[in-house]
Amino acid sequence: MANPTIELKGIRKSFGPVDVLKGVDMQVFAGKVSALVGDNGAGKSTLIKGLSGAQPYDAGEVFFDGSPVAINSPKDASALGIEVVYQDLALCENLDIVQNMFLGREEVHQGMLNQAEMEKHAAATLGSLSVRTMKSVRQKVSSLSGGQRQTVAIARAVLQKAKVVILDEPTAALGVAQTEQVLNLVRRLADSGVAVIIISHNLADVFQVCDYINVLYLGTMTAQLETAKTNHPDVVAYITGTKSDTKIAEESVA
Amino acid sequence: MSTEPGHSSNPSTNTAAATATAAAQHTSIPTGHEGSVRDQFDAYLQRVRGGEMGMLPALAALVIITLVFWIATPFFITKLNIANLLTQTGALMMLAMALTFVILLAEIDLSAGVTGGLSMAIFILLTNKSSLPWVVALLVALVCAASIGLFIGFFVAKVGIPSFVITLGLFLGLQGLNLVLLGNAGAYRIQTPAIVAIMNKSMPVWAGWLMLLIMVGLSLGTGMYDRARRAAAGMAVRPMSLLWARVGALAIGGGLIVWLLSLNRSTSSVEIKGVPIVVPLALTVMWVGTMMLDRTRFGLHLYAVGGNPEAARRAGINVARIRIAAFMICSSLACLSGLFSASQTGTVESSAGRDIVLSGVAAAVVGGVSLFGGRGRLVQAAIGALLISMITNGLGLLGQSAGITLLVTGGVLILAATVDALSRRRSGSTSLARG
Ligand SMILES: Nc1ncnc2c1ncn2[C@@H]1O[C@H](COP(=O)(O)OP(=O)(O)OP(=O)(O)O)[C@@H](O)[C@H]1O
Ligand SMILES: [Mg+2]
Numbered sequence: 001m002a003n004p005t006i007e008l009k010g011i012r013k014s015f016g017p018v019d020v021l022k023g024v025d026m027q028v029f030a031g032k033v034s035a036l037v038g039d040n041g042a043g044k045s046t047l048i049k050g051l052s053g054a055q056p057y058d059a060g061e062v063f064f065d066g067s068p069v070a071i072n073s074p075k076d077a078s079a080l081g082i083e084v085v086y087q088d089l090a091l092c093e094n095l096d097i098v099q100n101m102f103l104g105r106e107e108v109h110q111g112m113l114n115q116a117e118m119e120k121h122a123a124a125t126l127g128s129l130s131v132r133t134m135k136s137v138r139q140k141v142s143s144l145s146g147g148q149r150q151t152v153a154i155a156r157a158v159l160q161k162a163k164v165v166i167l168d169e170p171t172a173a174l175g176v177a178q179t180e181q182v183l184n185l186v187r188r189l190a191d192s193g194v195a196v197i198i199i200s201h202n203l204a205d206v207f208q209v210c211d212y213i214n215v216l217y218l219g220t221m222t223a224q225l226e227t228a229k230t231n232h233p234d235v236v237a238y239i240t241g242t243k244s245d246t247k248i249a250e251e252s253v254a
Numbered sequence: 255m256s257t258e259p260g261h262s263s264n265p266s267t268n269t270a271a272a273t274a275t276a277a278a279q280h281t282s283i284p285t286g287h288e289g290s291v292r293d294q295f296d297a298y299l300q301r302v303r304g305g306e307m308g309m310l311p312a313l314a315a316l317v318i319i320t321l322v323f324w325i326a327t328p329f330f331i332t333k334l335n336i337a338n339l340l341t342q343t344g345a346l347m348m349l350a351m352a353l354t355f356v357i358l359l360a361e362i363d364l365s366a367g368v369t370g371g372l373s374m375a376i377f378i379l380l381t382n383k384s385s386l387p388w389v390v391a392l393l394v395a396l397v398c399a400a401s402i403g404l405f406i407g408f409f410v411a412k413v414g415i416p417s418f419v420i421t422l423g424l425f426l427g428l429q430g431l432n433l434v435l436l437g438n439a440g441a442y443r444i445q446t447p448a449i450v451a452i453m454n455k456s457m458p459v460w461a462g463w464l465m466l467l468i469m470v471g472l473s474l475g476t477g478m479y480d481r482a483r484r485a486a487a488g489m490a491v492r493p494m495s496l497l498w499a500r501v502g503a504l505a506i507g508g509g510l511i512v513w514l515l516s517l518n519r520s521t522s523s524v525e526i527k528g529v530p531i532v533v534p535l536a537l538t539v540m541w542v543g544t545m546m547l548d549r550t551r552f553g554l555h556l557y558a559v560g561g562n563p564e565a566a567r568r569a570g571i572n573v574a575r576i577r578i579a580a581f582m583i584c585s586s587l588a589c590l591s592g593l594f595s596a597s598q599t600g601t602v603e604s605s606a607g608r609d610i611v612l613s614g615v616a617a618a619v620v621g622g623v624s625l626f627g628g629r630g631r632l633v634q635a636a637i638g639a640l641l642i643s644m645i646t647n648g649l650g651l652l653g654q655s656a657g658i659t660l661l662v663t664g665g666v667l668i669l670a671a672t673v674d675a676l677s678r679r680r681s682g683s684t685s686l687a688r689g
Binding site: 074075078086089090091092093094095099103104105106108109111112113114115116117119120123124126127131132134135136137138139140143 | 282283284285286297304306480483484486487488489549550551554557558560561562564565566568569570571627628629
């Protein structure tokens, strides 16, 4: 198998006396969609926050393209090409699609915003993701649907030349049709060579779009499965803890 | 891999971005610049119906109020009264534009008026009691005002005090400082002719026409420049006729006003004609400010912070820096507003700037600058100020009392705030974050 874009080894994180991550290993591959599933409080968000630099790990190693890296701030993460699309998306509704996609990394020409160039790249990026549901790239985000907003947030990550895109519950707030659109988008994103991580509670979505399924149970990675070689009941069993590949760390029992 | 011809200045190294650029050639989402004049008009109507009304309500109000007063009194549309209106609006307009910078962040500066007053107190003390050249004194006043803005910005952005509270404190405190500096013994006369001239003198007639020529030239120039840049990037451009229409409207409307002001409007034997000096000053500030807000990263980041501070922060924008800068700009422009009022009366007194600040806020809101932040432009604040001045001026001409004027102004303000709230709801400010 190809070398992983990101490899986590022995990641630990505790908040005071509470061990939230108890030596987690995970691999993420370019061109593949990896799901991160687990029950509420399993530690999924905590694991992701370490990758995005929002909340560094206590211990463990992170390898990016094979070499060890330290991610201590969001800047470190984006320098490596790791982009997170948070569940609340964090878009500016009063700005338009182009402005949101380029926010913080605008193209400037002679001290002035290079509107034409940014518009062009935004339209091209959306086009490459086969997004055609928007009337205009100059539409204000306030006038977009939930799925379209999710699309803008994902396109923003693509535009920033992300190598790894992490999506926190991208379909949680969406209806059937929009969920379908976003999942298709995620697939195309991976097909273009990006390593995608999706956190989701919706196993139907996970089975539809993901290549790998990683299950966290109480801070331990209990299973790393290939979607093609597993099934729904199995994954549920891993999530609820009735089944485990790895021995659950002793501390959790104590 | 992509065989795209020319003009791709952006190095697309990532695979996704590279395919993106290649794909742009065939599949592309419109940019809003495509189509005929008719299409453009339809798209505009659709945006308005969707709640993005921009300056439309304020412009409509401007037309309606003009017509009403024009019909009601023969004195409203006269050379003399138009000149009066322009000078009467000067200080309020400048203050409304000043406040726009902080209102865009959903903040407020209640001390903006007295900041203007204080900087004029400093100016008058420096010019009357020392031999400092007035230009230097004015610069010192401007720096003092800017540091008040820095002070407010620090407390809002770094300490986390609501701007309403910190500027209320300054509103009281700076009035005290003004009293200490000037005493309550009445007014100081301004002895600098250049300062008095701003509100009380007019430019030569030719300078008024030159001003208009520059405005038309800038409008046409920026329009053509934008088109050229879009064309160079291979992007669609709007029909040229739209630009001509805009520039033409400016030339005709502006030409009418400059022409009226170029006629002798004196009621005595001494001739008075020309555009009042305050007009080009105010227009310059508006133009520079608008360029900054519309075309620079700073301006965009200001709107972003006003729209969603958390999103701005995650995008790597230094939110505290933007906040502090906005308060500094507000206070600096407030100093100019103070200068305009001082010039108008020819005096500076310890209570200067105390009463004008709420009218300034009202003007911005009436013009369509949203108190919720993130929406509004300087020209809207200016139109709002003009509206409020017109109401005061027109009702005054009709012999109405100050009480009626306040009642009408208050009503207009409430109406404007309602339009703002409704159009916000219209434009669906629901998001996943709030849903
Ligand atoms: N800053 C914190 N301080 C203390 N405890 C925390 C902190 N952040 C998370 N935790 C705890 O860590 C555990 C894992 O939290 P985390 O948010 O990673 O779970 P999750 O898998 O994302 O759950 P969900 O599916 O509900 O989002 C929880 O028990 C939570 O209470
Ligand atoms: Mg979570």
